[in-house]
Amino acid sequence: MEKGSVYIHVPFCVQKCAYCDFYSLAGMSDSMAGYVDALCREIWMQAARFGEIRAETVYIGGGTPSLLEGKDISRILSVLRECMELSPACEITMEGNPGTLREAALEEYRKAGVNRFSLGVQSFSDCLLRTLGRIHTAAQAAEAVRMLRRAGFSNVNLDIMYGLPGQTESSFLETVGTALTMSPEHLSCYSLIPEEGTEMGRRVFSGEVQLPQEEVLLRMEEEMRGLLKQNGYERYEVSNYALAGKECRHNLVYWECEPYLGLGPGAHSDFGGRRFSHPANLRGWMQAINKKELFEEPEDDGSPEKRRFDRMMMGLRMVRGVDLNRFVRDFGRRPEEIWPDTVREMRRLSMIRDELGSTRSVELSNLSTDEETMPNDQNAATSELDPTRSDRMQSPGPDKEERLALTEKGMDVMNAWLVRMMEEEEKG
Numbered sequence: 312m313e314k315g316s317v318y319i320h321v322p323f324c325v326q327k328c329a330y331c332d333f334y335s336l337a338g339m340s341d342s343m344a345g346y347v348d349a350l351c352r353e354i355w356m357q358a359a360r361f362g363e364i365r366a367e368t369v370y371i372g373g374g375t376p377s378l379l380e381g382k383d384i385s386r387i388l389s390v391l392r393e394c395m396e397l398s399p400a401c402e403i404t405m406e407g408n409p410g411t412l413r414e415a416a417l418e419e420y421r422k423a424g425v426n427r428f429s430l431g432v433q434s435f436s437d438c439l440l441r442t443l444g445r446i447h448t449a450a451q452a453a454e455a456v457r458m459l460r461r462a463g464f465s466n467v468n469l470d471i472m473y474g475l476p477g478q479t480e481s482s483f484l485e486t487v488g489t490a491l492t493m494s495p496e497h498l499s500c501y502s503l504i505p506e507e508g509t510e511m512g513r514r515v516f517s518g519e520v521q522l523p524q525e526e527v528l529l530r531m532e533e534e535m536r537g538l539l540k541q542n543g544y545e546r547y548e549v550s551n552y553a554l555a556g557k558e559c560r561h562n563l564v565y566w567e568c569e570p571y572l573g574l575g576p577g578a579h580s581d582f583g584g585r586r587f588s589h590p591a592n593l594r595g596w597m598q599a600i601n602k603k604e605l606f607e608e609p610e611d612d613g614s615p616e617k618r619r620f621d622r623m624m625m626g627l628r629m630v631r632g633v634d635l636n637r638f639v640r641d642f643g644r645r646p647e648e649i650w651p652d653t654v655r656e657m658r659r660l661s662m663i664r665d666e667l668g669s670t671r672s673v674e675l676s677n678l679s680t681d682e683e684t685m686p687n688d689q690n691a692a693t694s695e696l697d698p699t700r701s702d703r704m705q706s707p708g709p710d711k712e713e714r715l716a717l718t719e720k721g722m723d724v725m726n727a728w729l730v731r732m733m734e735e736e737e738k739g
């Protein structure tokens with residue numbers, strides 16, 4: 312039996328937001344019925360290909376899945392249940408845009424089995440929503456949350472963006488404050504990354520609009536984290552915060568590099584030991600599926616080198632970090648043996664910490680030879696700042712979980728460390 316998670320990509324939107332580089336199509340609602348037929352066919356085809364599949368989580372993302380009718384979601388989930396086993400506690404998330412929610416449809420989604428809803432709020436400022444090209448107002452977003460609660464959703468995520476052109480620190484904190492009054496179980500807070508090929512990218516790169524300065528951005532992040540912490544939201548990933556026990560299990564699958572099967576055009580998969588994707592081409596995907604052909608291409612070589620780098624890259628996004636026992640089991644060596652210079656430097660600068668079990672638990676022993684050979688000022692810095700080196704830790708017992716994680720400071724500059732790891736790997 313193949314175990315994993317299922318991702319379904321719904322590529323339809325009412326209009327393209329200015330910053331969006333996801334695969335999504337505006338003005339294609341005529342194709343939705345054909346899409347649902349093809350998707351159901353694809354579920355059958357993939358189930359026949361992989362045999363028995365057990366899914367712990369399902370994520371219906373996009374695009375704007377809330378453009379689909381309740382009967383569509385109900386049909387898709389029924390076909391999934393016919394073709395694979397959904398675990399009794401299966402987390403089934405659906406994304407929605409506040410400008411498209413309908414009360415009756417929400418109830419149908421929930422009755423069909425959707426038990427987590429992720430709402431793309433982005434901001435509670437009408438002016439910034441217009442800048443982003445969103446189709447809804449702040450009042451509609453607030454009403455959407457109330458509709459979700461009335462429809463019985465008790466696990467709701469709100470997506471929020473910061474670092475927007477014209478956004479001040481106080482307007483961002485007002486958005487966070489408004490979000491908190493709605494008591495969502497989960498908050499995803501992303502800074503705007505202007506992408507080439509988007510309207511926002513064009514405006515930013517041409518100098519037509521300016522993004523907030525780096526210091527302002529850092530202050531926004533710091534204030535936001537403080538506010539969320541005070542209200543009981545724990546940061547568990549670079550951009551994600553949740554009340555206790557409400558972390559998104561589906562996204563944890565990606566960050567832990569566990570298997571997932573992607574369905575629909577533009578979806579990616581790492582399943583059955585292979586990485587592959589469906590090209591972002593609705594028409595091509597529908598034509599192929601209707602001819603009973605799978606429409607996919609291999610994604611990368613899936614080599615151990617690529618997989619172990621990805622395990623670090625994704626794992627370090629999580630506050631709990633990388634599971635070292637699993638890493639050694641899968642790749643034969645510890646990260647410090649593969650990237651010795653980078654990991655040593657990260658430790659020296661207190662960018663990384665080691666953990667035993669689920670809580671920070673460190674046994675100190677003698678200084679390592681590494682430290683003895685370091686220059687004096689570095690020795691001082693290390694002893695003062697880095698009480699968690701793995702070479703001072705007692706070996707974990709066979710059942711003890713051992714993890715390698717970034718400190719908050721390390722998370723802020725994670726990308727720079729990943730680049731160094733990549734360069735070290737290339738140098739061999």
Ligand code: SF4
Nearest residue numbers: 324327328331335374
């Ligand atoms: S609603 Fe979401 S997927 Fe659709 S265009 Fe906007 S950001 Fe992109």
